[in-house]
Amino acid sequence: MQKNIQNLSKLFVLLRNSSYLAKKTMLSYTVLIATFIFATTSFSQTTDCSTATLLTPVNASSCTPGTTFDVSGTGTGPVMSSCNTGGAAANNWGQFVAIGNSATISYAPVAGRDAMIYAYSGSCPSGLTEIGCINANGNGIQENLVLTSLTPGATYYFRIVRNGSTNSMNGTICIASPNAITTGTVSGSPFCAGNSVSVPFTSFGTYSGNTYTAQLSNAAGSFGSPVSIGTLVSNLNNGTINATIPPGTVTGSGYRIRVISSGPSVTGSDNGTNLSVVAATVTLSSAAGTNAQTLCNSAAITTITYTVGGSATGAGVSGLPTGVTGAYSAGVFNISGTPTVNGTFNYTVTTTGGSCTAATATGTITVNGLATIALTSTAGTNTQTVCNGIAISNITYSVGGTGTGAGISGLPTGVAGSFSAGVFTITGTPTANGTFNYTVTTTGGSCPVTATGTITVNGLPIVTLSSAAGTNAQTLCNSTAIT
Numbered sequence: 042m043q044k045n046i047q048n049l050s051k052l053f054v055l056l057r058n059s060s061y062l063a064k065k066t067m068l069s070y071t072v073l074i075a076t077f078i079f080a081t082t083s084f085s086q087t088t089d090c091s092t093a094t095l096l097t098p099v100n101a102s103s104c105t106p107g108t109t110f111d112v113s114g115t116g117t118g119p120v121m122s123s124c125n126t127g128g129a130a131a132n133n134w135g136q137f138v139a140i141g142n143s144a145t146i147s148y149a150p151v152a153g154r155d156a157m158i159y160a161y162s163g164s165c166p167s168g169l170t171e172i173g174c175i176n177a178n179g180n181g182i183q184e185n186l187v188l189t190s191l192t193p194g195a196t197y198y199f200r201i202v203r204n205g206s207t208n209s210m211n212g213t214i215c216i217a218s219p220n221a222i223t224t225g226t227v228s229g230s231p232f233c234a235g236n237s238v239s240v241p242f243t244s245f246g247t248y249s250g251n252t253y254t255a256q257l258s259n260a261a262g263s264f265g266s267p268v269s270i271g272t273l274v275s276n277l278n279n280g281t282i283n284a285t286i287p288p289g290t291v292t293g294s295g296y297r298i299r300v301i302s303s304g305p306s307v308t309g310s311d312n313g314t315n316l317s318v319v320a321a322t323v324t325l326s327s328a329a330g331t332n333a334q335t336l337c338n339s340a341a342i343t344t345i346t347y348t349v350g351g352s353a354t355g356a357g358v359s360g361l362p363t364g365v366t367g368a369y370s371a372g373v374f375n376i377s378g379t380p381t382v383n384g385t386f387n388y389t390v391t392t393t394g395g396s397c398t399a400a401t402a403t404g405t406i407t408v409n410g411l412a413t414i415a416l417t418s419t420a421g422t423n424t425q426t427v428c429n430g431i432a433i434s435n436i437t438y439s440v441g442g443t444g445t446g447a448g449i450s451g452l453p454t455g456v457a458g459s460f461s462a463g464v465f466t467i468t469g470t471p472t473a474n475g476t477f478n479y480t481v482t483t484t485g486g487s488c489p490v491t492a493t494g495t496i497t498v499n500g501l502p503i504v505t506l507s508s509a510a511g512t513n514a515q516t517l518c519n520s521t522a523i524t
Contacts, residue, residue, distance in 0.1 A: 090198050104147060124174040131206060156203065156204065270285055323348070323349050364378050410488065422434050435468050443488060479496065
């Protein structure tokens with residue numbers, strides 16, 4: 042078509058500059074132009090790729106042949122081999138510029154004629170490479186050659202051949218090549234999650250009411266669930282989308298970006314090379330739940346461990362109770378220590394270093410206060426030695442803090458403990474001999490404490506008559522010796 046338009050322009054120049062033609066009547070002038078335009082509805086035959094007729098594809102996935110494309114001559118050029126064993130045959134060469142990365146050449150021969158279609162890439166005549174052919178149907182039946190993996194904007198050659206005959210063949214043709222989008226080179230990798238990225242693209246075909254959208258693959262390069270990262274409202278065939286790598290995108294080195302369109306719906310190629318996304322990361326690596334501990338004051342916490350990675354080179358922490366600290370070493374951040382204050386402490390671990398936004402991890406350490414117990418009776422009353430049957434000196438303890446009561450174990454028989462109004466009292470008369478180590482334990486609250494003591498019970502002395510019975514009850518005269 043382009044060649045015919047050029048010829049038409051030349052004709053107008055000729056008509057304008059020729060004094061002879063200028064004298065012709067307007068009717069003759071009109072007839073000449075009409076004759077030329079009529080001629081462009083069918084294409085001249087050529088059996089040489091160097092003079093191949095240029096056809097303009099329609100922007101569609103398929104089309105109905107309607108342009109006359111006749112075949113004659115024996116032809117020159119590449120040997121027909123893939124769809125035919127060879128031999129001279131009538132043929133006609135054509136060429137087209139791919140709109141997208143696929144095209145379908147459809148040729149409908151007249152009744153009684155069997156057509157074949159060959160397609161080539163490269164340069165004419167010696168640099169052509171066959172990229173497809175078809176000879177699927179018989180006389181008078183349309184052939185459709187589907188071509189894929191084309192380069193949008195590249196020129197491709199085709200040859201319509203009459204199968205097995207050097208006689209001419211009439212028919213019609215059309216070429217369909219749908220819109221395509223080529224995503225350009227994306228610079229700046231590696232990217233931090235949350236960073237901006239420029240996505241250049243070139244599209245082919247006609248667009249209307251269109252929005253271009255940049256999409257991000259997963260870390261393996263798959264677009265099974267693409268993430269939209271930027272848009273551009275445009276009907277133009279090139280542009281740049283200002284996009285953003287979403288915050289929280291996981292670290293990986295196999296990401297790709299592609300551009301799609303909405304009017305019409307076209308999925309473009311990806312950028313062609315792997316992209317890396319990095320981010321500071323901090324992940325709990327100690328046992329689940331260690332980042333939410335509840336313990337008693339003065340009890341050591343279970344060590345909490347985080348793995349620090351991605352772009353981060355260190356970490357710090359805030360919000361810990363007194364007595365608990367954090368330390369970073371070789372990609373690991375440890376929190377350990379013994380809290381000495383009560384309360385709920387919400388801490389935050391924050392990564393440091395690198396150019397990406399810091400990552401954080403949070404946790405809670407709840408420190409409960411201890412119960413208290415203290416001896417309030419005389420010093421030493423918690424370590425008594427008494428004789429069996431002799432009451433002990435009362436032993437008293439004050440109970441406080443989170444303690445609301447107390448109990449005891451280990452007392453001798455006859456001795457007991459009782460709690461009242463913050464005081465625990467041990468009283469009684471032991472009736473069993475021995476050494477009795479007792480323990481007073483606070484009750485109430487979540488952090489009980491204990492106090493201990495010892496009560497030693499000695500047995501009473503025993504006196505037994507060992508002389509003759511009755512000698513312990515004698516009657517005798519004064520100055521007479523007893524028995």
